[in-house]
Amino acid sequence: MKIKIRTFDLNLAHDWAISGSVPKKTRTVIFVELVSNSGLTGIGETATSTRYQETLETAVAFLNRIDPKKLSFDNIPASMAYLDQLSPGDFAAKCSVNIALCDGAAKKAGQAIYDVLGLGFTENKHVTSFTIGIDTPEKVRQKVLEAEIYPLLKLKVGGPQDREILAVLRDVAPNKTVRIDANEGWHTREEALKNIEWFAQDKHIELVEQPMPATTNPKDMAWLKERSPLPLFADESYVSAKDVSLCADCYHGVNVKLIKTGGITGAYEALQAAKKAGLKRMIGCMIESSVLITAGAQLAELSDHLDIDTNLLITNDPYLGSTAEKGIISFANTPEKIGLRVQARANVMA
Numbered sequence: 001m002k003i004k005i006r007t008f009d010l011n012l013a014h015d016w017a018i019s020g021s022v023p024k025k026t027r028t029v030i031f032v033e034l035v036s037n038s039g040l041t042g043i044g045e046t047a048t049s050t051r052y053q054e055t056l057e058t059a060v061a062f063l064n065r066i067d068p069k070k071l072s073f074d075n076i077p078a079s080m081a082y083l084d085q086l087s088p089g090d091f092a093a094k095c096s097v098n099i100a101l102c103d104g105a106a107k108k109a110g111q112a113i114y115d116v117l118g119l120g121f122t123e124n125k126h127v128t129s130f131t132i133g134i135d136t137p138e139k140v141r142q143k144v145l146e147a148e149i150y151p152l153l154k155l156k157v158g159g160p161q162d163r164e165i166l167a168v169l170r171d172v173a174p175n176k177t178v179r180i181d182a183n184e185g186w187h188t189r190e191e192a193l194k195n196i197e198w199f200a201q202d203k204h205i206e207l208v209e210q211p212m213p214a215t216t217n218p219k220d221m222a223w224l225k226e227r228s229p230l231p232l233f234a235d236e237s238y239v240s241a242k243d244v245s246l247c248a249d250c251y252h253g254v255n256v257k258l259i260k261t262g263g264i265t266g267a268y269e270a271l272q273a274a275k276k277a278g279l280k281r282m283i284g285c286m287i288e289s290s291v292l293i294t295a296g297a298q299l300a301e302l303s304d305h306l307d308i309d310t311n312l313l314i315t316n317d318p319y320l321g322s323t324a325e326k327g328i329i330s331f332a333n334t335p336e337k338i339g340l341r342v343q344a345r346a347n348v349m350a
Helices: 056-065 076-086 091-109 137-146 162-172 189-200 218-227 241-250 264-276 290-297
Strands: 002-016 024-035 041-046 130-132 152-156 177-181 205-209 232-234 253-256 280-283 323-325 328-330
Touching: 002 056, 002 137, 024 056, 024 091, 041 091, 041 290, 056 091, 076 091, 076 264, 091 264, 091 290, 130 137, 137 162, 152 162, 162 189, 189 205, 189 218, 218 241, 232 241, 241 253, 241 264, 253 264, 264 280
Parallel strands: 130 152, 152 177, 177 205, 205 232, 232 253, 253 280
Antiparallel strands: 002 024, 024 041, 323 328
């Protein structure tokens, strides 16, 4: 096995910001390619986040430590165990390798990853939200207008203009279903409840994601869950399956992201654990190309909600994969029919 590592700058159509972050128009991701001695290739991707103590530099450093001879498309559990020996963390970096391993293994089996996992994929069933990042009211208006074809929006909040921004959104899209994502932006249970109760006056608000910091006392989160008029979903509080017991007490659902769980296999475990605990399940994303987005789509049958849209927010996606026309996730027109079902755009990757 050989490993190839490449960083790539994804360009966003608009500045991107969430609660507590600085607006940016570029995000750098890492692509990993594994090539077996027989020439079989698997592709993976990761997007790092300092929120989880990982950076582009730490991920590249971890990937450069890997001995590719200890990776195998024939034994993904052993390959991941080897990566865990290298580091107990670095889950975003491991994510890229895991996706590439799953891609290669499924190609070898002549199946799509979702079929190897026994999940299948139902067309015309899975709808993703389209995310509106924190911005000025004028910019939010523009973004919502551009998102007219998408039936479901996610609105990032946690700034001083939240109420004005929702008013602008409603002026453009009065009846569209909206999810609220605070990204840990409210710091006391009283502040969180006050904001949630205000948002709940809008009958088209579906849920609220991560209202308070993951470090919040669980008793305060349980207090908020008991009183919240809207379902609460954990994101930063649900890193992997090990967090399921805490989240079952404090939230109604969880947001599973592959970069948090270490890839497809870890996300599968996190989704199954949440299902067993009676939690609703969302599959989410960072700023990602169609490689990571399509990897998340492989697990759609285990989800209640999808938030895998950020390939729609970039202008130079280097891969073709699952599509989201009018928000409906589909594999019907992917050029590749097995494995991850993605293909590089030669003119972009060159």
